[in-house]
Amino acid sequence: MISRRALMGTAAATLAAAATLAVSPRARAAGDLHVLNWQGYGTDEAWALEAFKKKTGLNVVHDYFNSEQEMLTKLRTSPGAYDVVLINSTYTQQASSEGLIQPIDTSKVTNFANLLPAMRDSAYLNTGGKTFGISWVWGMTGIAYNEETVKPAPTSVEVLWDPKLAGRVCLRDDAIEVVSFAAIATGQDMNHPKDLDKIKAKLLALKPQVKTFWASEDEWNKFFAAKQFDVSTYWSGSAARSKTNSKLPVGFMIPKEGGIGWFDGLSVAKGAPNADGATAFIDYMVSPEFYYEWATKIGAPASANLKANATLPDGDVGKAIHGDVEAVKRLTYMAPLSDQERQAYGDLWSEVKTELAQ
């Protein structure tokens, strides 16, 4: 017998549940600005959003993605939903040719003149005389190692294949990154290597070396703190943060054979409800005032704004790493790739991973 009490209870529960749902959603309000970015990547810092709101009266609402393809999917399937989008420079051309982003009026970006010319004027961000992305931050991907256990400090990319470090290597599970490092190790063009079979063989040679993969900075920190590995590929800014904030004995180097350079840009989505607000937000993001707080209080990659970088105190670990002119010279910057190339590298890496799992 189902008692009346039971029925009443169920009815009450359903109403309560519906009520909690009704409370939460907000339709887009006029004073809103929608930003699409990685979570915890600078644009969603609470103090920054408050300062921006004071300045412009705009309330910033965030949506996040977990991979660049997901960012593109969201842009493709939700036109008019976003104002500002973070797009890695290797994807900006694709986004603009697909009509997902619109040209930015650089005269409205007050910090434009102070941006690093190599990135600001890069062909990746500018097409047909129009600017589709404002270079925001940049960094390097190199080799991080445990200063206490790996001595002397390594200088070559071959350290990943060092038999003494068998089972102590951690890699990022990213096809482009591993192919790039294998290309560097086999002396090929990092972005468009000609001999993929050689790359595959080199990666398969990592079978006895790899302990596990890391996917985010936080995961990396947790593994490192638990002493799960001694050497890995890693980002420059993250290495600085792990050393300073998490107080881990992290050493970082760009291999003598070469390293990966990358930069991210901020773009305005096509059909953005508030393009002017978007431009104002981007301007604020590349400003020295924002960067100084972000870099010193929380930790950030290097800024593409020369003036912003200059505000960092001299003892800053990140400043030292990114200011190492010799290391920066050894970088090759990530270039846009065609879908076919990404597919080829993706398939190659899947095959290697299948082999590594056996």
Place this chain on the structure above:
Amino acid sequence: MRDLGIWAVRLYLGLMLLFLYLPIVVMVLLAFNRSPLYQLPIVWDTVWFQSLIHNDRLVGAGLNSVGLALVNMVIATALGTMVAIAFARYQFRGKAVLELLLFPPITIPWLIIGISMLIFFFWVGIGRGLHAMLLGHVALSLPYVIMVVGARLKGYGPALEEAAATLGASPWQAFWRVSLPVMAPGVAAAALFAFAVSFDQFVISYFLAPPGVSTLPVEIYAAIRKGFTPEINAISTIIILFSMGLMLLIARLYRFGGER
């Protein structure tokens, strides 16, 4: 000999519960650990519960998840039970096809379903939002409900209702006072599955949630990239305590300890 049997049963169930609760106990304990990197040994502190109060996004996501899961539970259980009753009672042409159609939603990875829903809803004009998420959650829960209630009904068949009819009960009475109580454990189990499917649902929520609205799995998954602190453990502990209380309440209402 009898006693040995009873103790063996108790030991077996006890070990199984130990296995089920090992990570949950660890999860709760680490909510009280000061180290943000989950380093052992545990340093007792309630700091994460305190910071949770200020984490509007996480709390909002938690509420959304629970609310969505409860509404989904009610709708999916109701609609699914109706189908299970039809399958159990009637033979009809096309029934096999309908049963077959339950497989795609549970087989095709939710990622594919999520993306195809996103495109389809966008094309049809439904767009993104809580309503779209609810549409998705119910659809994914339905096969679970139908199968679980169906399994329960297979054990009974139409015989009970026919017996009730011969004793003078109207079809409505037969259903309400005989079939429904007999189905009840199956329906309750199905409701739980529906709740779990929605509550753990990451992909549909991720693609169909509009900017500014989030659910717990989405927050947790994104937090994993950014840096998840024991705040996640704190909110999970709260939800577990809340649900323990809720279930004790339900147990009072439904009395399913068994009348035998």
Place this chain on the structure above:
Amino acid sequence: MMQEARRRVAIGFLTAPAYVWLTVTVLLPLSAMLFFSFLTVAPINGREAQLTTEHYLTFIDKDFYRTLTWRSLRLGFDVTLACVLVGYPAALALAKHVKGRWREAIFLLIILPFWSNALVRVYSWTMVMREGGFLDWVLHWMAPDAPPFGLLFTYPAIVIGLVHSYLPYVVLTCYISLEAIDDSLMEAARSLGASTLQVFWRVILPLSLPGLLVGVILTFIPVIGSFMEPRILGGRAGIMLGTVIEDQFTTVFNWPRGAALSFIMLGIVLLIFAASAPLLRSRLKGL
């Protein structure tokens, strides 16, 4: 005639709401995806797409897809078997040997994990299983000289994590079938001279088959497509068909390939169940 019409109305009324919902929200979108799987590229934003079977053929072409499918099927089998071996006896114990307050209490305990988020549970397992984690800590507390113990980033770790997630499902579905079995049936069989084993094999097991079967289906199928637990618990052992399908949507833009792989997986699942249907039908005939 009226009876026939009433019957039709009843069937329609009962099944229409759920199936309309399913069709609009899942089946129609999936049909679109099925169509995509036969195109060269997803026809988004002005891309020209041609019909092709290349994505299906690539499954036959590239060895590693078959290796991965086999890995995933094996994972599904291992997890489902473990869940059934552990869960069915537990359900049987609960349904027949434990009564009243205890049954209620244990039941609630089994259900409670449903209310915790699966992802958090999986992460808690990493805390338990990794080197320096809980198990390692307990081991060293008892035997300080033992080497570091870590289960994490191995295939067994994935199995443990998945069994933990799906065990309550199996216990629950077996329970609802077992509980429905009338005790008098068992007593009758015993009074006719059947041994305990015979009672189990010829009365209890067949009657509980529907619940067991649903538990198997709802465990095996999601497990072979899983990607969350393999990624988090498996490390380098964590590549499965599910993770590679996910990759086609999250790391490269190849929806047709991802869709094709998914529908191949669906086909394999249907094949497995079609192959076992005759066996099951004979068992279920009596019900």
